[in-house]
Amino acid sequence: MAVMKFIPETLKNLFKAPVTTAYPFEPAEYPERSRGHISIEIDDCIGCGMCVRACPLGALKVDKNEGTWEINRFDCIVCGYCVEKCPKKCLSVQTGYQTPGGDKTSELFKKSEEALRAEAEKKAEAARKAAEAKAALEAKKKAEKTEA
């Protein structure tokens, strides 16, 4: 009669080290691909809103004029679809899970002053170039008219 078939395994367990780690005294280790949370290089963001349209949960908000990107981490399921859709590749999936909390708060990322200034300068430059091109075109047309 086969009784106590598990005794050898049980005895082994008495002398084995625990298989669990003593978290939080030992830090948790995540593999490189672990989908912990979404992070953004906000200064590279162009505010196109592709991530907002891709998100199945509607956890993202983008304001192009203000230069902000907002994520509700409690809604985010870290599927990574926004990362796949981002044309500038400024979004990425990082290791390390979202910490729990009592309130459903969202995290706001704002472009740095330099980035905003650089963007404003770029815009002004583009506007100036466009105005110049327009003026040149008009001058050319005027010249053609006078010639005719």
Add this chain to the structure above:
Amino acid sequence: MKKRSIVPYGPQHPVLPEPIHLDLVIEDEKIVEAIPSVGFIHRGLENLVQKRDFNQMAYVAERVCGICSFGHGFGYCEAIEDIMDIEVPDRAKYLRTIWFELSRMHSHFLWLGLLADGFGFENLFYQCWRIREKILDVLELTTGGRVIFSVNKVGGVMKDITPEMAGAILDMLASVKKELKAIVPAFTQDYSVKSRLVGVGVLTKQQAHDLGCAGPFARASGIQTDMRKLGYAAYGDLDFDVITSNDGDSYARCVVRINEIFQSISIIEQAIEKMPDGELAAVVKGNPQGESFIRIEQPRGEAIYYVSANGSPHLDRMRVRTPTFANLAGLCETLKGADYADVGLLILTIDPCISCTER
């Protein structure tokens, strides 16, 4: 006539991992009839197809259930690919097969642990879940998620398995095989365990057939049913047999599932060996139009995906017929005549996944 009484069982009960309610009509200690009712965790996920586009829906479909997650995402993507006539690259097919079998392994280990817990063998329960943790570690290494992988998309997969990762998988398989062999005698030969399993909850082949049972539950009753034999993904190229047993009792269901773990190990080893190089995903253009009907083998049995699309990014309808739903009728049949003390164990033997069933 003896006095009959009705005992409500669940939805909150220590033996139930998920909420299902049964009204048990009992006569002394014997069950005369069991009346199931579901609907405690309905979330309306199928309805979301009308609000999310078909690419986003792949992520939603995957979150139908936490244990059979890969299968749901896979079945949905297969259905859309079928509608749009997308030829999935061979490498993606093999990757899907490997991840599918890994998820089957961790699901079966979870079930073995729950079964051990069900008959009160706590040590064995923790041993099973300790081994399962190794599979979860490998899944996190290769996909980034422990139970929700998010690697499937319409047209293929998003992540690759590098040669180092394949090595890690093979190492893990070797150690899991060894450790599973060490604990199998406790399930199959132990006197006390056998007294709880052998001859308990017998479902004959004819009953299983008439009630439309699926998966390991039906295979334990001697029905040769395994949707993997249809040859979807890379299963057509791999060598495996349908594992069945003719006993139809709880012991047979346990043995079938243990053998399926060994079978999954063999399938993954074959798939890693045969995996070709190439693209990970096909280019998807346009929107789906038409309808499709896909059958796949989930860890719990045959799951059916019906998708109807209208040419816009939003689908008309998605319907999932889950294996647990098919097995509920069989469960109520096995409960008839059983001892009241065996009810918890018998519910476990169909490997109920109520989250899938109610979506």
